[in-house]
Amino acid sequence: MTKYVFVTGGVMSGIGKGVTTASIGKIFQFRGFRVSAIKIDPYLNVDPGTLNPIEHGECFITDEAWMFNPTNDQNNPYVSTKIAELDQDFGTYERFLGDFIHPSHNITSGQIYFETILRERKGDYLGKTVQIIPHCTNMIKERIVRIAKSEDLDVLIIECGGTVGDVESIIFLEAFRQLKLELPTNDTVLIHVTVVPYSKAVGELKSKPTQHSVKALQSAGLQPDFLICRSEIPMGKEIKRKISLFSNVQPQFVISNPDIQSIYSLPLIFEEQKLGDLISDIFDLKPRLVEFSSVNNYSEWKKTAQLFINKNINTVKIGMPGKYTDNKDSYVSINEALKHACAHEQVNLEIVFINVEKEGFQENLKECDGILLTPGFGTRGIEGMISSAEIAMDEKIPYLGICFGAQLFYVAFMRHIMGIKNAHSTEIEPNTPNPAVSMMDEQHKIVNLGGTMRLGAHKIVIKEDTKLFKAYNQKEIRERFRHRFHINENYMTSETEHKGLKISAYDETGKIVNAIELSDPDHWMLGTQFHPEFTSRPYRPSPIYLAFIKAIKKYKNL
Incomplete structure (x- = not known):
């Protein structure tokens, strides 16, 4: 019984x-x-x-x-x-x-x-x-x-x-x-x-x-x-x-x-x-x-449990620009995944929640050792979030973009590096002439909004010789998703790759981009359409969050 x-x-x-x-x-x-x-x-x-x-x-x-x-x-x-x-x-x-x-x-x-x-x-x-x-x-x-x-x-x-x-x-x-x-x-x-x-x-x-x-x-x-x-x-x-x-x-x-x-x-x-x-x-x-x-x-x-009792000499300061910063519970799984990785890498964690709608937030962001661009929905604070990705590119600050954060990393690259100034997501600007991020085909038929996104865990196929592959050391993984929009691969040209952006993972059909990253070996900048924080555990940190913290330690010469 x-x-x-x-x-x-x-x-x-x-x-x-x-x-x-x-x-x-x-x-x-x-x-x-x-x-x-x-x-x-x-x-x-x-x-x-x-x-x-x-x-x-x-x-x-x-x-x-x-x-x-x-x-x-x-x-x-x-x-x-x-x-x-x-x-x-x-x-x-x-x-x-x-x-x-x-x-x-x-x-x-x-x-x-x-x-x-x-x-x-x-x-x-x-x-x-x-x-x-x-x-x-x-x-x-x-x-x-x-x-x-x-x-x-x-x-x-x-x-x-x-x-x-x-x-x-x-x-x-x-x-x-x-x-x-x-x-x-x-x-x-x-x-x-x-x-x-x-x-x-x-x-x-x-x-x-x-x-x-x-x-x-x-x-x-x-x-x-x-x-x-x-x-x-x-x-x-x-x-x-x-x-x-x-x-x-x-x-x-x-x-x-x-x-x-x-x-x-x-x-x-x-x-x-x-x-x-x-x-x-x-x-x-x-x-x-x-x-x-x-x-x-x-x-x-x-x-x-002993790993999480702060007794480390060094601290990493991670800026989390986003739109839900008034409630720390908005990013509980991300916060915990960062704690898991820091505990196993023996560094203390300082999270700085950055409201991208406040004037002068960019200077606060430049003082951080790493940037994690958060997931979210809607139009509020978008330009500030895109600006955060551009700062990471310019300053070579280690960067991890999750879901929406990966999509805006892609938009930022198209604008900032490729010179496509009006690149955008159709979620934010439905009539944009350059939809770097657009709605998935099957989502166009959706009527109800509750429970209709691409949800749950799906297989991810990782390209070898990428930062993502180095993090997981596997060709196929399974992680969780929650999205309607995705990265438009039509903007991934030979010139885009030449200027340093590469696709590092697809779904098993090869139609949905699951991760992007910069090819620069000296700059760890990566975006995932999936949410690796949901499978992170205190005894087994998420591989991608662990790689992110390792990159920050290297950036700080720790």
Whole structure:
């Protein structure tokens, strides 16, 4: 029987429920169990693919694309939709657990209500009044249990987004309550993540927000088994005792989750407080023999976590020009991929988010050791991003362009080096006379915008004698994509190659350019249509990000 861990959050959003969920999964992996995670998002979007990164954070792309088709109607585009764009927490899950997670693990209110209404119209509920309870809650429970059974999991962790008390998350908490009632007592555990703020005025941690949060959870019919308390400093016995008294949770089940230098140390902090043993005792799970690996082995994970504790002499300063710089969560996977590469190359990382819409940003960019031109959509800030690529060319600063950043690198080269001053992308300027970047042929027929891009992982064929081949040391790789527009190969002439630009990778059909780079051996400048950050791991950095950091070290003579 699968064991279920329900994770809820209180007090406020953004307190690290995703990292907590991933860390709980990790401590079960240390014990030899097969683990996965579900993320529930209470918003009405079917998936986060159309959400602004500033509002919601990064959109994570999965390896596999899933056709969400509630009524099995293959011909109706409003019924069947492709899902490979998930909440950013899935990136955290994959980086910690070292496994690909299927898109069906992201359950949104939009999916539940959409399916309920379609099934009602189809006639599945004939004679019945369709209601939130039991129809929507039953659907949520069915999704959860189906994943547990189909993947033969020992432990399934279900994180509910948002905070307890939000109107939109009530149906999911009710589904949790029903599952806890229906399943055997030792098959479920509820973990509530809260904040214990530190009052500098009086010099102590305050428990009142946690008390109120637990009461809100109890009013939904749920009593937490464990409290994981976020705080600036570690919690002592007295504050744990006080929280225990007013929350009806045993003192040893109140777990401290203090601010730490690296999130990858959190599973180790949980182990120090015996969280894994305590949950396993409730579940009556006995540890299994763990095969030696950098993913599942406790000692190896401890070595990996130590790499992220800054103790290096040298620091690399990477400028990230873009349009979503107001929210650092907009580029979570990129940030983590850079951290992975820097940790393994034994340099500290300083990321400088550069708003390309602000006057004088170019000087800030020239002070950086490397430039990573970020992905994105839309017209805002485009000229500043193109200018960033031109600065990299002129100053010979190591450069990595991801997706949109690769396309704008191509536009910048055509303008700056080839002299085609009006070269542009048709995404930005539909009537440009020189469409260096244009929409892919199959995208012209698209009506809906949600779930219709080229998504998921695809095979990439790399040309030998390129910087990209040197990074991967493979002719064929598999990475993840999210785009409608692509580099127009018609502008790659013999003169273009003579002036230093080359194509370093295609898709397996040979029709879609997957990567470009400068042929100059003394300047590492490369753009990828794919997103290598999504497959980077703390114990195994992305080859392209690792090559980028190595190029920066060479540029700085480190």
